[in-house]
Amino acid sequence: MTKGVLRDLARPSNVAVQSDSALVGSVEVAVAKDDKKRAEKGTSLRRKSGLEALPRAELGQSVELAPWHVLHDLAQALSLSRQGAGRGLAEHWGSLKYSQALDAVADSYIQLSAEAKGIARDYKRLQSRELGQGFALALARQALLRRYPDRFVSFVSADVVIRAGWSKGSVGYAYRPDFFAEVWKPGEPSRVFPIATTGNHGGPKPSYSQLAACSAHVEAMHIGAWNETPCLVFSTEFPSEGPVTVHVLHARGEDGWLYGSPEHPLRSVNSPAEKGNIVPGIRPPTRGDRVPQSEPGFHVQSEDSAWFQHVVARTATAGTTAFAGDGATTARYLTTDQGSRRYDAGVAHAASGSVQDATYRLLGIPFVGTDHVFRLNNKRVEAFSGVAADLFALLSAGKAEEYRSEIYARRGTWPGQTWDPNWGGPVSIQEDGTVLAMRLLRLRKSTSTEDAST
Structure with missing residues (x-):
């Protein structure tokens, strides 16, 4: 039985992908419905505008994956999280609780196993959220590599990066991306894509509402010019019958690039990261003599661009060493505000x-x-x-x-x-x-x- 489970984890299968005009329309309806409810309560929420379907060439209607690849992506996503009780070096093993959650059917689609379908309702929320992260990152990598075939794609926890440069008050803002995808090439400026991910067991309709919510989370991070940050949003559906389906949309933008300048040149990733001191809030463009009030969120402007690239790269490196179980080396690549002391407490690899x-x-x-x-x-x-x-x-x-x-x-x-x-x-x-x-x-x-x- 156990040998069969191990074989199933390695079996390549397919993941169904939905990213088309019908999904865009359904998410727009969900956004309008939620905005109406908020307006009735006298509140509002900024969202990423212009979400659209991915080009067919980037993902298509299915992607071949083995469940073990998904768990690998999830494990690395958890490596710097603070969800576990193991003070840093134990978190990524949490992915292994899903070793029997997925059935990979050869020449067909990945679906939930009988064991995964029978879990308690509260645990299903955690299951769909975490497995959704694994599927989202696996697909985001493929899409971005097809878009940028001459570059490398790295993922890093957005929360860990944000803690390096924003004050505790602004870090308390409820909306933020889950991950940053750094698309990079040695010696050149990186481009960073905010990513929001989630999942559900309820069918396509909950995914529309989840993507509407994700649009607020990616909108909370601007990199460069106002409203020009490209992004990706994912909601993975884990139905009781039928294939796992990843619903994905993206927003175009001309920015997200992290350039250096004579005053703030790009730095070697070998040099220690410096504590950032970025002013909280997103600054809309100035109109004439009027300086608009800043919006809640996080904004990387030109003077902080080189610093941000440096911290993103160093944090991604820390995730790699945490995945290998080396606390002392992980601490070296993080700032104090990012929690380096949690890893210093461990034993060097x-x-x-x-x-x-x-x-x-x-x-x-x-x-x-x-x-x-x-x-x-x-x-x-x-x-x-x-x-x-x-x-x-x-x-x-x-x-x-x-x-x-x-x-x-x-x-x-x-x-x-x-x-x-x-x-x-x-x-x-x-x-x-x-x-x-x-x-x-x-x-x-x-x-x-x-x-x-x-």
């Missing part, structure tokens, strides 16, 4: 010292990282998350700039297989050099290292 903590060769590549043992169908299984050994050596030495140049150079060279017979379980390797793997627990060797190919 042994691979950055003289003894390695967990090392495995997966699909022919040596990785270092951290492992976790739990029960799946009453069988003990082990999961491993880590980074390619040579890349981890760069990160632990503080060479984030060299790490980013190296993963950019290796685009398209990583193995695409989702099963390693020597390891004996599903394996997912991402373009950033990270890996997530799981198998039935084997007896440990007496040595502290193990080569999974032996």
